Amino acid sequence: NVGAPETTRSSALSKLADSDDMAVKRSVAKNPLTPPAVLESLAKNEDPRLLGSIVKNPATPSHTLDHLAKNKDWGIRCGVAENHSTPPSALLVLSKDTDAFGGEYIRKAVAGNPATPASALKFLIKEKDWQTRSAVAKNMGTPKDLLEILALDKEYSVRESVAKNSSAAPSALAILSTDQKDNIKMFVAKNSNASADTLIRLSVDPYFATRREVASNAATPTAVLKVLLNDTDQQVRTAADKSLGLLKGGHE
Numbered sequence: 001n002v003g004a005p006e007t008t009r010s011s012a013l014s015k016l017a018d019s020d021d022m023a024v025k026r027s028v029a030k031n032p033l034t035p036p037a038v039l040e041s042l043a044k045n046e047d048p049r050l051l052g053s054i055v056k057n058p059a060t061p062s063h064t065l066d067h068l069a070k071n072k073d074w075g076i077r078c079g080v081a082e083n084h085s086t087p088p089s090a091l092l093v094l095s096k097d098t099d100a101f102g103g104e105y106i107r108k109a110v111a112g113n114p115a116t117p118a119s120a121l122k123f124l125i126k127e128k129d130w131q132t133r134s135a136v137a138k139n140m141g142t143p144k145d146l147l148e149i150l151a152l153d154k155e156y157s158v159r160e161s162v163a164k165n166s167s168a169a170p171s172a173l174a175i176l177s178t179d180q181k182d183n184i185k186m187f188v189a190k191n192s193n194a195s196a197d198t199l200i201r202l203s204v205d206p207y208f209a210t211r212r213e214v215a216s217n218a219a220t221p222t223a224v225l226k227v228l229l230n231d232t233d234q235q236v237r238t239a240a241d242k243s244l245g246l247l248k249g250g251h252e
Helices: 004-016 022-030 036-042 048-056 062-068 074-082 088-094 103-111 118-124 130-138 144-150 156-164 170-176 182-190 196-202 208-216 222-228 234-251
Strands: none
Touching (some): 004 022, 022 036, 022 048, 036 048, 036 062, 048 074, 062 074, 088 103, 103 130, 144 156, 144 170, 208 222
8 A cells, every 4th residue: 555654754753743742842843754633632731832833834734824823922923924924915914014023033034935926025125124035036026127127236245145146137137237346247147037138248357257158058149158268267267168069969
């Protein structure tokens, strides 16, 4: 019976959840193999450490996370905000958490959660805390229009996060390709979504690492790679030669 081991494991975890030893209960609460019904039952306990384990478990049911999003302990709410199984409606509420001690941490967690709805992210890009805006910029679920807004952010780390985001649209990367910071242009050159025009522009950038990333980018036009074969920097020439070799091999 193929399902027997899993059934046995679930049964064992269910029995351990009934233990009087709180340490054992917490171990069960952390286990991603624990049945959702068991986690839901454990969530009725008020022990903060136990609840802290439950909210971090990817197997915890969304309705249980929705309930725990209202917990008075901000640490519990923060755990809910980080869980990718948390329903969008709960994340929207948590994006406006104003707890004096943990509100900032909760909103930052929501900002980085790929399950967070666009309406919440649109609210969070206006946060004064640059780390929260940076979390939105790193989020793979952030809509392209919001990433384009963040590409103009005054904080360097926020713009860098957009440049690194593989969900960033070519338009956002085009904005960043003229950034004053070398590292940001380098990450744009490395991004697979960079347009041919952006890569052509960056192929003559003064910073060698930017040109090297252009030479390594699969989207870089062949004509540009041939020019980079004669670059003044050895790393750039090597990267261009490798890319051209891969292109040649792919056509054979």
